[in-house]
Amino acid sequence: MVLIVVTMVFIVMRLLPGDPVRVMLGPDAPDETIEALRHNLGLDQPILTQFFFYLRELVSGNWGRSLIQGRSVIQEITYRFPLTLELTLLSMGIGTLTGVFVGTIAATNQGKALDHLIRLGSFAGYSMPIFWVGVLFQLVFGLSLGLLPISGAVDYYAEPTRVTGLLILDSLLTLNGKAFLNTVSHMIMPSMVLGIYIMVPVARIMRGEMIKVLDEDYILTARAKGLPERVVMYKHAFRNAVLPVITVAGLHFSGLLGGAVLTETVFSLPGMGRLLASSVMLRDFPMVQGCVLFFALLVGAANTLVDMTYRFVDPRIKY
Amino acid sequence: MKSWAKYTIVAVIVVSIIGAGFYANQLLSVSTPTQKTLVVGSTDKYTNMDPAVFWAVDSVGATPILEPLYRYALNSSDLEPCLAVSYGIIDAKTYEYVLREGVKFHDGTPFNASCVKWEIDRAKALGKGLSYAFSTILESVEVVDNYRVRFHLATAFSGFPNLLAMPSMGYIPSPSAAAKYGDDFSFKMIGTGPYKLQSWVLDREIIYVRNEEYWGKDYWPVNQQRPDKIVLKIFADSTTLKLALEKGDIDIAFRNIAHEDVPSLETNADVQEMQAQWVGYPMFIAFTLSHPYVNNKYLRKAIAYAIDYDRIVHVALGDFAKRIYSFIDPSWESYEPAWDIYSYNVTRALEYITIARQKAEQAGQWSPNETISISLWCDPSHYGPEIPNVAVIIQDNLKAIGIKAEIRVVDWDTLITMRGKSELQSHIYAWTPLYNDPYYQMFGICHQKGGGASKWKYTNATYDLIVNPTNVERTSELVDLAVKETNSTKRAEYYKEAQRLFADDAQLIIAWTRLEYLYLRKDIKGLVLGPVLTSIGYAWGATYKDGW
Numbered sequence: 001m002v003l004i005v006v007t008m009v010f011i012v013m014r015l016l017p018g019d020p021v022r023v024m025l026g027p028d029a030p031d032e033t034i035e036a037l038r039h040n041l042g043l044d045q046p047i048l049t050q051f052f053f054y055l056r057e058l059v060s061g062n063w064g065r066s067l068i069q070g071r072s073v074i075q076e077i078t079y080r081f082p083l084t085l086e087l088t089l090l091s092m093g094i095g096t097l098t099g100v101f102v103g104t105i106a107a108t109n110q111g112k113a114l115d116h117l118i119r120l121g122s123f124a125g126y127s128m129p130i131f132w133v134g135v136l137f138q139l140v141f142g143l144s145l146g147l148l149p150i151s152g153a154v155d156y157y158a159e160p161t162r163v164t165g166l167l168i169l170d171s172l173l174t175l176n177g178k179a180f181l182n183t184v185s186h187m188i189m190p191s192m193v194l195g196i197y198i199m200v201p202v203a204r205i206m207r208g209e210m211i212k213v214l215d216e217d218y219i220l221t222a223r224a225k226g227l228p229e230r231v232v233m234y235k236h237a238f239r240n241a242v243l244p245v246i247t248v249a250g251l252h253f254s255g256l257l258g259g260a261v262l263t264e265t266v267f268s269l270p271g272m273g274r275l276l277a278s279s280v281m282l283r284d285f286p287m288v289q290g291c292v293l294f295f296a297l298l299v300g301a302a303n304t305l306v307d308m309t310y311r312f313v314d315p316r317i318k319y
Numbered sequence: 320m321k322s323w324a325k326y327t328i329v330a331v332i333v334v335s336i337i338g339a340g341f342y343a344n345q346l347l348s349v350s351t352p353t354q355k356t357l358v359v360g361s362t363d364k365y366t367n368m369d370p371a372v373f374w375a376v377d378s379v380g381a382t383p384i385l386e387p388l389y390r391y392a393l394n395s396s397d398l399e400p401c402l403a404v405s406y407g408i409i410d411a412k413t414y415e416y417v418l419r420e421g422v423k424f425h426d427g428t429p430f431n432a433s434c435v436k437w438e439i440d441r442a443k444a445l446g447k448g449l450s451y452a453f454s455t456i457l458e459s460v461e462v463v464d465n466y467r468v469r470f471h472l473a474t475a476f477s478g479f480p481n482l483l484a485m486p487s488m489g490y491i492p493s494p495s496a497a498a499k500y501g502d503d504f505s506f507k508m509i510g511t512g513p514y515k516l517q518s519w520v521l522d523r524e525i526i527y528v529r530n531e532e533y534w535g536k537d538y539w540p541v542n543q544q545r546p547d548k549i550v551l552k553i554f555a556d557s558t559t560l561k562l563a564l565e566k567g568d569i570d571i572a573f574r575n576i577a578h579e580d581v582p583s584l585e586t587n588a589d590v591q592e593m594q595a596q597w598v599g600y601p602m603f604i605a606f607t608l609s610h611p612y613v614n615n616k617y618l619r620k621a622i623a624y625a626i627d628y629d630r631i632v633h634v635a636l637g638d639f640a641k642r643i644y645s646f647i648d649p650s651w652e653s654y655e656p657a658w659d660i661y662s663y664n665v666t667r668a669l670e671y672i673t674i675a676r677q678k679a680e681q682a683g684q685w686s687p688n689e690t691i692s693i694s695l696w697c698d699p700s701h702y703g704p705e706i707p708n709v710a711v712i713i714q715d716n717l718k719a720i721g722i723k724a725e726i727r728v729v730d731w732d733t734l735i736t737m738r739g740k741s742e743l744q745s746h747i748y749a750w751t752p753l754y755n756d757p758y759y760q761m762f763g764i765c766h767q768k769g770g771g772a773s774k775w776k777y778t779n780a781t782y783d784l785i786v787n788p789t790n791v792e793r794t795s796e797l798v799d800l801a802v803k804e805t806n807s808t809k810r811a812e813y814y815k816e817a818q819r820l821f822a823d824d825a826q827l828i829i830a831w832t833r834l835e836y837l838y839l840r841k842d843i844k845g846l847v848l849g850p851v852l853t854s855i856g857y858a859w860g861a862t863y864k865d866g867w
Binding site: 278 | 503730
């Protein structure tokens with residue numbers, strides 16, 4: 001699967017109109033200068049030859065260098081990815097927890113006004129584009145109320161010492177309270193904005209599953225035994241209803257990575273989403289190929305992790 | 320609840336309380352820096368600080384750190400000594416610069432003539448950035464002694480000092496740093512400038528810290544209250560940039576506030592507006608003369624008369640532009656308003672359409688009632704989101720004279736690639752001077768061997784339906800004469816005549832230039848906006864806040 005993705009990206013980038021060498025040299029460079037640089041970069045070779053060399057280098061661990069910046073692709077990805085991961089994980093966490101909570105409330109109030117309100121609000125939130133919601137959050141919480149920073153992941157004067165690249169984790173690992181507060185305050189808004197897009201499907205699934213589970217005979221039995229409603233709900237119903245939520249959350253992981261591009265743009269976060277978007281615009285072939293390959297590996301790993309999580313949630317599942 | 324769960328919860332609570340108590344001071348007091356810090360916001364994309372590699376906006380990011388031998392004064396396009404104290408013209412092809420003694424790079428490496436030769440040789444060898452401009456003009460660099468360097472030109476070029484003053488041509492980084500940092504050199508840039516590079520996180524910020532050993536600190540041009548630190552914060556989105564300015568997260572919004580966001584800034588009592596004076600983008604419609612219909616000069620003249628320039632400036636561009644009459648900047652001696660012969664005049668346009676049809680029919684190009692159809696290409700990603708609106712107005716104008724224009728919107732990379740292959744029948748374009756001398760634009764646009772003219776197929780065709788061949792030959796001849804002429808008045812006359820002849824063929828229809836505005840917090844003082852864009856990086860260092 002990864003090889004297919006890599007091949008497709010390699011070919012598509014070279015079929016796209018546009019010339020990275022002209023971007024590097026500017027539109028007024030003489031043709032001979034352009035051709036000389038193209039030759040130096042190996043871009044005048046046939047596509048198959050370029051692909052062969054690329055695969056050969058890839059296998060030996062060399063993902064190439066950015067045509068525009070000159071930096072190693074791996075170096076740039078490992079530097080930028082933690083922020084995207086942090087944003088995605090926070091969004092998943094916030095979105096999933098909120099979705100589960102909201103879905104459960106809706107299920108236990110099925111047919112009542114609260115249920116309708118929750119469903120309506122969820123769809124409304126899901127329908128609004130990320131960039132619009134993001135700007136709205138910036139206006140309200142950032143500018144009007146002045147509660148949260150408008151952009152960025154951390155202020156330059158509060159950045160924690162880099163250990164993992166995950167800013168909040170690094171601030172905890174280095175016991176830096178100032179950095180912790182600063183990074184958390186910066187990441188709240190983008191995480192909430194991106195989290196909406198997992199909250200809604202999770203809430204829907206959770207609501208549906210809870211309604212289904214609450215109709216099961218064993219729930220009736222549990223109630224008949226005189227168990228407190230709290231125990232019925234959270235020990236019996238919830239654990240069975242939440243299993244599909246894990247699937248949904250895992251499936252949306254790749255979607256969140258994609259949504260991170262827009263979120264990173266609105267909130268000016270220097271993550272991989274922005275890196276990929278700008279690399280495509282600049283026709284930075286090695287960087288685009290590297291980013292897409294990385295994402296492909298990541299999504300594969302995430303899906304595997306989701307499958308393994310089932311084992312812990314439902315002991316009946318064995319591999 | 321199982322006992323292990325209870326103990327776990329208790330342990331977490333206890334650790335949290337201890338941790339919170341231990342860091343109570345830090346948790347409660349999120350302090351901001353006490354140094355004098357100027358924060359500049361920009362949506363420009365900075366990717367490289369190596370002068371041998373960059374050619375565009377990156378040079379602004381490098382300006383606080385790097386310096387040329389002569390630089391542009393803050394508020395004029397006059398050259399002033401910088402790393403050199405004087406220069407002399409040995410002969411038409413030889414310039415000698417006397418370097419400033421006692422200057423050191425930020426890493427302690429002494430600056431001398433060898434550094435100059437090293438950098439220029441390196442740039443030529445790399446073959447990136449604007450090295451091609453050097454390669455065609457500069458033959459070699461000679462180290463005469465430790466503080467004298469001689470430039471031997473391949474051809475006489477009276478604008479050489481201006482060429483050498485531009486960042487891509489003349490910035491001198493530290494050779495020791497290049498050797499030490501290798502491929503990371505661009506991101507660890509070391510120069511001689513008033514500020515040092517403290518850190519650079521791509522797509523986030525560049526931080527400069529004051530160079531306390533700066534050679535020029537005793538005669539810093541404006542005042543001594545300059546920032547200890549400058550933070551160039553990168554925004555991905557102009558709306559976020561504007562919000563950050565309103566909130567006070569940044570002091571200056573350098574580029575680019577969207578036009579629709581300007582009214583709210585103008586009513587904000589905490590924000591002031593400054594109009595940029597730098598030489599801007601002369602925008603025009605260009606025709607590639609190997610394509611049908613546009614290879615008829617009478618048709619091109621008809622188009623030139625059909626365009627409602629005022630509507631473009633006022634409606635499409637919201638008055639963030641002004642009409643211009645040449646691609647040469649009006650502040651330059653060689654400026655000639657040659658395109659003022661083309662004003663919006665539908666009657667005249669229709670007359671030229673009639674002539675165009677007659678001539679085309681005689682030449683067997685078009686049939687009598689054939690619909691004239693052209694494609695108009697434009698790129699909003701580089702020139703601004705308003706550009707398609709400009710194209711719509713042009714399309715509407717051309718419809719009124721019976722020309723069907725199809726608008727094609729592409730991204731920058733596609734536009735320049737297709738232009739490079741002469742695939743664009745007509746397109747909206749700009750040609751900004753990369754150094755403050757008319758030669759760059761005159762040669763590129765008008766000369767038969769120029770990059771622009773060759774791609775637009777402005778050749779000495781004998782077929783005078785395309786262009787006036789006399790114009791083509793004479794224009795090239797004038798540019799060749801001007802480049803060698805050391806008398807500035809005579810040189811200007813050559814360029815002016817070339818512009819008049821070139822305008823007559825209407826291969827380009829010069830239309831407008833953008834007006835750029837900067838927005839800053841009301842308490843920011845001292846910012847000087849000169850005619851050279853890259854000087855802004857130097858100007859930040861002379862800016863201060865009330866109360867500093």
